[in-house]
Amino acid sequence: MSKSGLKKIGVIGIGTMGNGIAQVAAQSGFEVVITDINAEVLEKGMGNMSRSLDRLVKAYAKSEGAKGITEEAKNEALGRLSTTTELADLVSCDLIIEAAPEIPELKEGINRNLAELGYDKVLATNTSGISVTRLAAAYGKPELYMGMHFMNPVPMQKGVEIIRGLGTSQETYDLIVNLCHDLGKIEIPAEDKAGFAINRMFVPFVNEAIRVVEEGIAGVEDADKVTLCLGHKMGPLMTADFVGLDVMVFICNVLEEEFGSFYKPTSLLKRLVESGQLGAKSGRGFYVWEGFKPVGINPDVARYRIG
Ligand SMILES: NC(=O)c1ccc[n+]([C@@H]2O[C@H](COP(=O)([O-])OP(=O)(O)OC[C@H]3O[C@@H](n4cnc5c(N)ncnc54)[C@H](O)[C@@H]3O)[C@@H](O)[C@H]2O)c1
Numbered sequence: 001m002s003k004s005g006l007k008k009i010g011v012i013g014i015g016t017m018g019n020g021i022a023q024v025a026a027q028s029g030f031e032v033v034i035t036d037i038n039a040e041v042l043e044k045g046m047g048n049m050s051r052s053l054d055r056l057v058k059a060y061a062k063s064e065g066a067k068g069i070t071e072e073a074k075n076e077a078l079g080r081l082s083t084t085t086e087l088a089d090l091v092s093c094d095l096i097i098e099a100a101p102e103i104p105e106l107k108e109g110i111n112r113n114l115a116e117l118g119y120d121k122v123l124a125t126n127t128s129g130i131s132v133t134r135l136a137a138a139y140g141k142p143e144l145y146m147g148m149h150f151m152n153p154v155p156m157q158k159g160v161e162i163i164r165g166l167g168t169s170q171e172t173y174d175l176i177v178n179l180c181h182d183l184g185k186i187e188i189p190a191e192d193k194a195g196f197a198i199n200r201m202f203v204p205f206v207n208e209a210i211r212v213v214e215e216g217i218a219g220v221e222d223a224d225k226v227t228l229c230l231g232h233k234m235g236p237l238m239t240a241d242f243v244g245l246d247v248m249v250f251i252c253n254v255l256e257e258e259f260g261s262f263y264k265p266t267s268l269l270k271r272l273v274e275s276g277q278l279g280a281k282s283g284r285g286f287y288v289w290e291g292f293k294p295v296g297i298n299p300d301v302a303r304y305r306i307g
Contacts, residue, residue, distance in 0.1 A: 002179075003179075009030045009033075009094065011035070020150065020154025022081060033090055035086065053078065057070065087117065099150075102129075102250035107130065111135060128196075131194065132163045145167070205236050210266040220237055237287075241287055245273050
C-alpha cells in the first residue's frame, strides 16, 4: 500500500517532464494513464521512456545490481502504463499531474476542461513558475490544487518543489508530501511567487551565462566549465539545453511579468528559440546534440556577438 493511498495517476503531456514523471510513477507501482495531443507524440514519448528504462536495466547489469532495475521490473513498469488522446480518460484517476507547456492560458484551459469533465480530485501542476493560485482558479477547486515542480531528468533528480496556492488545503498538501515519498522523492516546500525558489535563482544564472557568451567574455564550453569550479555537476548553458530553450523563455517571461526587466530573456536565447533550436530535444541549442549527448558547440552560437 502506498503512503498516499493512491492507485491510479494521470499525467498530462508526455514531453521531457511528463515522460519522466510517468516513468517514475509506474516504477513506483502506480497505474499510470498519460495523455497528449496526438497518437504520434504519445508513441514517440513511450519510445523515449522505454529507452530510459533500458538504460536502467543496463546500469543494473553493469553495477551487478547496485544501481538500476531488472528486466522484469522494467516490463512490470511498462505494463502499468497506458496512453490516450482523450482527456476524459483521466477522470477516473485518483490524482492528475499536469506537465503541459509553460503557457498560462494553455494550462488554464486544461484545468477548466478537467472541471467540466467532472474531475473532482487533486490536480497538481508541474509548472516551473506560473502562479499556482492563478492556475487553481481555472480549476475552480483551489483546495484540491497544488504545484509539484519535478526536476529534470525526473528519474535521476530527487528534489521536488511543492507549492501551495492561496487556497490549497492541508489535506492536499499532506497527500502531495506522501506522494513524493511514494515516488522516492524529497519534497522542498516553496512559496507561490513567480519562479518559486529554484527558477528565481536559476534564470538569472542562465541569462548571465548567455551574456558572457554574447559579449565574447568566454565561449560556450568555457562559460560552462568555469561554473564547475563552484561544485556544480553541469554548467548553466548545458543545463538550459536539457531544460529546453523554449521552456527557459517561458519562465523568463513569467518572472519578468512579476519582477521586471532583470529577468528578460536575452537576445541570443530568443533567437535560438525563433529558429527552432530548442536544446537537446531538437538536436541543437548552445550545443549540438545526438541522442541527448552533446557532440559539439552550435556554430550559430559560436559566431553570435553583441557589444
Ligand atoms: N524541461 C524542464 O527541465 C522542466 C523542469 C521542470 C518543470 N518543467 C515544466 O514542466 C512542464 C512541461 O515542460 P516540458 O519541458 O516537459 O515540455 P515539453 O514541451 O517537452 O512537453 C510538453 C508536452 O505537452 C504536450 N501538450 C501540449 N498541449 C497539450 C494538451 N492540451 N494536452 C495534453 N498535452 C499537451 C506536448 O505535445 C508535449 O508533449 C512545463 O510547465 C515546464 O515549465 C520543465
